[in-house]
Amino acid sequence: MFISNTHMSRRQVLKGVGVTVALPLLDAMVPARGWAQSARPKVRLAAIEMVHGSAGATKIGAEKNMWSPAQVGRNVDLTPSSLSPLEGFRDHLTIVSNTDVRNAEAFEAPEIGGDHFRSSAVFLTQMHPRQTQGSDVRVGTSLDQYYAQKFGQDTAIPSLQLCIENVDQAGGCSYGYSCVYTDSISWASPNQPLPMVRDPRTVFDMLFGVGATPQDRADRRREDRSILDWITEDMTRLRNTLGASDRARLSAYLEDIREIERRIQRVEAQNTTGEPRELPGAPVGVPDSFEEHIKLMFDLQAVAFASDITRVFAFKLGRDASNRVFADSGTSTGFHSASHHGEREDRVTAFARINRYHISMMPYFLDKLRRTPDGDGTLLDNTLVIYGSPMGNSNVHNHKRCPLILAGHAGGQLKGGVHIKAADSTPMANAMVSMVQMLGLEMDKFGDSTAAMDLNQVQSTTL
Numbered sequence: 534m535f536i537s538n539t540h541m542s543r544r545q546v547l548k549g550v551g552v553t554v555a556l557p558l559l560d561a562m563v564p565a566r567g568w569a570q571s572a573r574p575k576v577r578l579a580a581i582e583m584v585h586g587s588a589g590a591t592k593i594g595a596e597k598n599m600w601s602p603a604q605v606g607r608n609v610d611l612t613p614s615s616l617s618p619l620e621g622f623r624d625h626l627t628i629v630s631n632t633d634v635r636n637a638e639a640f641e642a643p644e645i646g647g648d649h650f651r652s653s654a655v656f657l658t659q660m661h662p663r664q665t666q667g668s669d670v671r672v673g674t675s676l677d678q679y680y681a682q683k684f685g686q687d688t689a690i691p692s693l694q695l696c697i698e699n700v701d702q703a704g705g706c707s708y709g710y711s712c713v714y715t716d717s718i719s720w721a722s723p724n725q726p727l728p729m730v731r732d733p734r735t736v737f738d739m740l741f742g743v744g745a746t747p748q749d750r751a752d753r754r755r756e757d758r759s760i761l762d763w764i765t766e767d768m769t770r771l772r773n774t775l776g777a778s779d780r781a782r783l784s785a786y787l788e789d790i791r792e793i794e795r796r797i798q799r800v801e802a803q804n805t806t807g808e809p810r811e812l813p814g815a816p817v818g819v820p821d822s823f824e825e826h827i828k829l830m831f832d833l834q835a836v837a838f839a840s841d842i843t844r845v846f847a848f849k850l851g852r853d854a855s856n857r858v859f860a861d862s863g864t865s866t867g868f869h870s871a872s873h874h875g876e877r878e879d880r881v882t883a884f885a886r887i888n889r890y891h892i893s894m895m896p897y898f899l900d901k902l903r904r905t906p907d908g909d910g911t912l913l914d915n916t917l918v919i920y921g922s923p924m925g926n927s928n929v930h931n932h933k934r935c936p937l938i939l940a941g942h943a944g945g946q947l948k949g950g951v952h953i954k955a956a957d958s959t960p961m962a963n964a965m966v967s968m969v970q971m972l973g974l975e976m977d978k979f980g981d982s983t984a985a986m987d988l989n990q991v992q993s994t995t996l
Contacts, residue, residue, distance in 0.1 A: 541562045542562070543841070547767045554764055557786045559779040560778060560779050574907050576915055576917060576944040578845050579846045579848060579918045580719075581848045581920045582851075584922060586872070587885075587888050587922065588874075592876065593876065601628050602614050607951050616892055622940060625942060625950075626950065627940070627949050631934055632935055634652075637651060644664055644708070647707065650710040653714065654672045654713075658672050659960070659965060659981060660723070660980050662714050666709055670724055679974055680845055689842050690837075691843065693739070693837070693846050694729045695833075697823065700715070700729050731815070736830070737793065789832070793829065797818055800825070800829075824894065834898070850894075862890035863886045871884045899918070914944070915942070915944045916943070917968065921961070923935060939988070943972070948989045962980035962982035963984055965979050966979035966980075966985050
């Protein structure tokens with residue numbers, strides 16, 4: 534295909550009244566002679582936390598490989614583990630097992646028992662939170678924010694922070710800890726937690742309502758119009774300048790946006806019928822269904838990555854001590870209750886079902902990234918997805934053998950297709966310092982790291 538030496542700006546947008554829609558990467562945005570340099574993709578980062586650790590951190594769970602597979606190295610069998618839903622993505626999967634998050638432990642007697650109320654703040658900072666219920670909070674700058682502060686200024690939104698459960702509790706929580714430690718995994722500085730957004734409608738408006746006033750957005754919703762209705766003229770003009778492949782790519786991208794918008798509208802319509810809700814206190818745009826909610830948030834991340842609105846997301850899937858029931862997991866026990874299983878095999882097994890259910894949400898996101906072109910690869914090739922927990926065995930509130938997996942190739946920096954088992958007492962921060970280096974940050978220390986971990990190593994022994 535002929536590509537003109539004149540090209541469209543990567544920052545070109547479609548604009549209407551109160552609407553700004555960024556575009557995906559199109560062939561027309563890259564001049565022919567500058568393809569290799571201009572089209573070099575930027576790495577996206579999605580850091581995802583799930584609370585309460587894993588069944589595999591228990592003695593019986595480790596023996597039965599309830600979290601990670603029995604083998605290390607390549608060609609491992611994921612079947613018995615909670616990671617089995619990721620079988621279709623094994624080439625993009627890096628499993629890091631047996632790492633500890635020591636900075637989430639109690640350092641002094643007054644901190645004992647407060648693990649649920651400080652752990653989330655440790656996940657992406659790998660630092661120990663100051664015990665306080667006041668405003669003098671302190672932990673550390675999080676991995677996602679180090680990346681956003683260096684590279685996020687190139688995008689319309691440097692980073693976004695999302696969550697699934699209620700995290701708007703102000704003031705002090707339990708055991709002498711401020712609620713912000715429980716509510717946020719993203720810290721712009723040691724004393725600046727960033728708020729997490731729970732409502733998909735709010736995220737949608739942030740991504741595509743640049744320049745709109747609250748009244749503009751309210752009027753558009755009241756008229757039951759799509760944001761695409763406001764950019765029809767701009768859209769038609771742009772399509773007339775594009776080649777066939779770019780027109781197809783643009784149409785698919787805009788249809789993705791419209792489908793997300795339709796689903797949000799359906800949720801809002803359902804939640805305003807007056808019928809009793811499973812989540813009575815949740816915003817009107819929040820689905821009662823965990824699966825529907827998480828898929829909406831994943832879709833929003835995927836379109837934002839595709840259009841380069843932002844390259845950084847932090848996503849909190851649960852709140853510590855939440856007792857939400859995940860009936861589709863096969864157990865009716867509340868999440869927190871299930872995590873306190875008393876080391877009974879039947880109850881540990883039930884907790885493992887919840888772990889597997891949570892992991893089963895990930896293929897939806899990874900498939901969206903894999904099916905989205907980005908330069909000469911896909912978004913999944915050019916994304917680093919981090920999924921883990923700062924807790925190990927929640928039954929005893931310890932932070933050893935914490936779950937951690939990576940997905941994507943991070944722009945070619947991460948090979949994938951491997952299970953790495955760290956030596957006993959290895960800090961999770963050792964893996965994270967390697968991640969920040971892959972992201973282009975010149976750091977040789979992160980949290981309590983002792984050395985950078987080789988995330989592309991090949992081991993060939995059985996656990």
